[in-house]
Amino acid sequence: MEPHACSSTETDFISQRCSIITEDSEDQQLLCGYGRCTPRWLQRFHTTRWLLVVLGICSFVQSFVVNAIFPVDLSTLERRFHMTSTQTGIISSWYDFAVLLAVFPVCNWGNAGHKGRWIGIGTFLMGLGSFVCMLPHYISSPYHVEEENETASDYGQCVYRDESAFMCDVENSKPSSFLNPYFLLFVLGQTLHGFGATPLFSLGTAYIDENISQNTSPLYLAINAAVTAVGPVIGLFIGGYLLNFYIDFDRVDTSKLPLKDSSDPRWLGAWWIGFLVSAVCGIITAFPILSFAHELPEAKKHRAKDVNQVHAVSQVDDNDMILKGNIRYLPKAIWNILRNPTFVTCIVLGIFDSIILNGFAAFMPKIIEAVLSTTPAKASYLSSVVIFAAAAGVLFGGAFIKYFNLQVGGMLKMIFACQLLSLLLTGCFLLQCPARDFVGINLSYRNERIRGGAKDLISNCNSACSCKAEWSPVCHEATGNAFYSACFAGCTTKMENNTSIYWTNCSCLSEFFGVNELDILDDSLRQGFCEIQCGVSMWIFLVLLFFCTVASFASGIPSQQIMLRVVPFQQRALGIGVHWSFLRLLGFIPGGILFGMMIDTACLKWQESCGSKQSCLVYDPYRLSWTIMAVAIVCKLVSILATILGYMTYRPNDLDNGLSVETTDSRGPLSLTVNDDRPVSESSNFEHRSFNR
Structure with a gap:
C-alpha cells in the first residue's frame, strides 16, 4: 500500500460520517431569518x-x-x-x-x-x-473657558491683581477622585x-x-x-x-x-x-x-x-x-x-x-x-x-x-x-x-536646564504680576522657547490680528536672553504652542x-x-x-x-x-x-x-481515528494523509511543504 493511500477502513469511516451528516441535514434545516420568517431570498x-x-x-x-x-x-x-x-x-x-x-x-x-x-x-x-x-x-x-479679558483693564497681562478675586473655584478645582x-x-x-x-x-x-x-x-x-x-x-x-x-x-x-x-x-x-x-x-x-x-x-x-x-x-x-x-x-x-x-x-x-x-x-x-x-x-x-x-x-x-x-x-x-x-x-x-522647552518648567528664567524638582514659575521678572495659574502658553518663535502664560512672561501689551494673538513688552525675555541678545532677537511672543521641527x-x-x-x-x-x-x-x-x-x-x-x-x-x-x-x-x-x-x-x-x-x-496526538499517520518529529508539525478541504480521493497527491518537515 502506498504511504498516503486510504485504507478501506478509513474510507468506510468517512462514508459513515458523511451519512450521518446527510441524516442530520434532513432532520433539521438550517435557515437564515428571524423565527418563522425565513424568506427564500435571505438564504x-x-x-x-x-x-x-x-x-x-x-x-x-x-x-x-x-x-x-x-x-x-x-x-x-x-x-x-x-x-x-x-x-x-x-x-x-x-x-x-x-x-x-x-x-x-x-x-x-x-x-x-x-x-x-x-x-x-x-x-x-x-x-x-x-x-x-x-x-x-x-x-x-457647558465647559468654562478661562477668559483673559474679564475686565476692560485685565486681559491676562502682567499687572497687580487682588488675589481674593480669584480664590479657589470649588467646582473647577475638585481633586481627581x-x-x-x-x-x-x-x-x-x-x-x-x-x-x-x-x-x-x-x-x-x-x-x-x-x-x-x-x-x-x-x-x-x-x-x-x-x-x-x-x-x-x-x-x-x-x-x-x-x-x-x-x-x-x-x-x-x-x-x-x-x-x-x-x-x-x-x-x-x-x-x-x-x-x-x-x-x-x-x-x-x-x-x-x-x-x-x-x-x-x-x-x-x-x-x-x-x-x-x-x-x-x-x-x-x-x-x-x-x-x-x-x-x-x-x-x-x-x-x-x-x-x-x-x-x-x-x-x-x-x-x-x-x-x-x-x-x-x-x-x-x-x-x-x-x-x-x-x-x-x-x-x-x-x-x-x-x-x-x-x-x-x-x-x-x-x-x-x-x-x-x-x-x-x-x-x-x-x-x-x-x-x-x-x-x-x-x-x-x-x-x-x-522636547518642548517651557521656561519655569524644564528651563529656568536664566536659560539653564532644570534638573529634578526645582521647577518654579515665579521669578524676579514676574513676581509683581499676581499671575493666575491658567494654562495659556505663549511662544517665542525665534528660539522655540515657551512660557506658561503671557503673565508669567511679564508681558504687558497685547496685539491681535485675524490669525494670532501677540504679546510685547515682556520683562522676562530680557532676563532669559539678556539685554544684548534680546536686541537681536524678536521681542514678541505668540499665543499658543511652539512648532517643533x-x-x-x-x-x-x-x-x-x-x-x-x-x-x-x-x-x-x-x-x-x-x-x-x-x-x-x-x-x-x-x-x-x-x-x-x-x-x-x-x-x-x-x-x-x-x-x-x-x-x-x-x-x-x-x-x-x-x-x-x-x-x-x-x-x-x-x-x-x-x-x-x-x-x-x-x-x-x-x-x-x-x-x-x-x-x-509540543506532543501531538498521533492518531486521528485512522486518518493520520505517525509524525517523525513529535515536537514538530503533523504529517497528515488527509488535507483539510480536499476530497479523500485527492489525499494521495498531497505534498507536504518543506517548512513543516
Whole structure:
C-alpha cells in the first residue's frame, strides 16, 4: 500500500460520517431569518462569506469605539472632567475587567447555545455602552473657558491683581477622585462595552472556525482581524477631525468664545460625537447577526475532513462529561485545557503581548503626541500608521499560514521569528523629536536646564504680576522657547490680528536672553504652542514603528490557530474563554494601568487647583520613551522564551481515528494523509511543504 493511500477502513469511516451528516441535514434545516420568517431570498446570504462580513462589521464597531474613540479623546476627557492618566488608564482597562467577568459564563452557556444570538445581543450592549459614555456631555454644564479679558483693564497681562478675586473655584478645582460621577459613568460604559464584546471575540472566533475548513480558517480569521484593525484607522481620523469642533458647539454660541481655533491650548474638541456614532452603529448592526442559524449548512462536511492536531495530554473521548457543558464539570474541563503546555504557551505569549499592545493602544495618540512633540489632532492622524501596520500584520500572518499550510510546529517557528524581529525594532523609541522647552518648567528664567524638582514659575521678572495659574502658553518663535502664560512672561501689551494673538513688552525675555541678545532677537511672543521641527527623525520613527507593529501582529494569527488546534473541538469556545481570561487578568488590565502610571511619572507639570493635581500639562518625552522601551524589551524576551519552551514540549496526538499517520518529529508539525478541504480521493497527491518537515 502506498504511504498516503486510504485504507478501506478509513474510507468506510468517512462514508459513515458523511451519512450521518446527510441524516442530520434532513432532520433539521438550517435557515437564515428571524423565527418563522425565513424568506427564500435571505438564504443566499446564509454563507460563510456573509457570516465573515457581518462579524467583521460588528468587530469594526467594537474596535472603532474601544481602540480609537477612547484613546483619541483621553487628553480631552482628562482636562474636561479633571482626571489623571492613572484614572483614564483604569477606565481603559475596565473594559478588559468586564470581559474577564463575562467570559466564562458566555463561553460555557454560549458554546452550547445559539452563538449568533449571543453575539447580536452583545453588539446591542456595546451600542448601549457608547450611549452611556456620551451622557457626561449632557449632564454637565457647558465647559468654562478661562477668559483673559474679564475686565476692560485685565486681559491676562502682567499687572497687580487682588488675589481674593480669584480664590479657589470649588467646582473647577475638585481633586481627581475615583468617586467623580463622570469617572463612574465612563466605567459603567466600559463595563457594557466589555460585556457586549465578550461573545464577539470568544464565541465569534469559534463560530467562524467551526463553519469552515482548517485550511481556510487562518485566512478568514486574519481577514476578520484586519477588518477589526480598520476600525481604529477610521476612528482615529474621525476622532481627530471631530476634535476640531468646539466641545459645546451644540449648546453655546461659538462666535462669542475667546478662542480662535483648535490650536489654542484652552480648546477642547467635541469628544462626545464619536460615542454617538458608535452607539447608533452598534444598535443597528446587532440585527443582521441575529438572523444566522446556530450552524451553517456546510459546517459538518468541513468537520468530517478536519485533522486532529490536539495535544496528546488534552485528548478526551467524545462522551466525556467535561464536554457536555455541565457547570459541575467546568473546573475539570478547565484543568484539561491548562495541563496542555502548548496552550499555556499561547497564554504566556498573549499576556506579555497584550501588556504592550493594550497599554500602547489605549494611550497611543497621547504617547505619540508626547514623543513627537505634536498636537492632539495631528497625533491622532499619525497614530493611524500603527493601525495600518496592525491590519497588515494580521493579514500577512494568516496568508503565510495558508500558503505554507503550517501546522502547530511550523506556526511556533513563525511566532519565534516575528517576536525576535519586533524585539530588534523596539529600538525605534530611541528616536524622539526635540522636547518642548517651557521656561519655569524644564528651563529656568536664566536659560539653564532644570534638573529634578526645582521647577518654579515665579521669578524676579514676574513676581509683581499676581499671575493666575491658567494654562495659556505663549511662544517665542525665534528660539522655540515657551512660557506658561503671557503673565508669567511679564508681558504687558497685547496685539491681535485675524490669525494670532501677540504679546510685547515682556520683562522676562530680557532676563532669559539678556539685554544684548534680546536686541537681536524678536521681542514678541505668540499665543499658543511652539512648532517643533522634528525633521527626518519623525519619519524614521514612524517607519520603524510600522514594521515593529507588523511583526508583533503577524504572530497573533498563528498563536490563535495553535490555541484552536491543540484543544478538543468541543472545548474550543471554553479554550478561548480561558485564554481571554488570563489575557484580561494578567495582560490587558495591568497593561492599561501600567502605561497610565508610566505616563504620569513622565509628567513635568501638573495642572493644579487649590493644591490638588488634576491633569498633566507637559511631559518629558525622553523619560517616557525609555520607560516604554524597557517594558517592551522585557515582554518580548519573555515571549521568545515561552515560544521556545512551547516548541520543545509540543506532543501531538498521533492518531486521528485512522486518518493520520505517525509524525517523525513529535515536537514538530503533523504529517497528515488527509488535507483539510480536499476530497479523500485527492489525499494521495498531497505534498507536504518543506517548512513543516
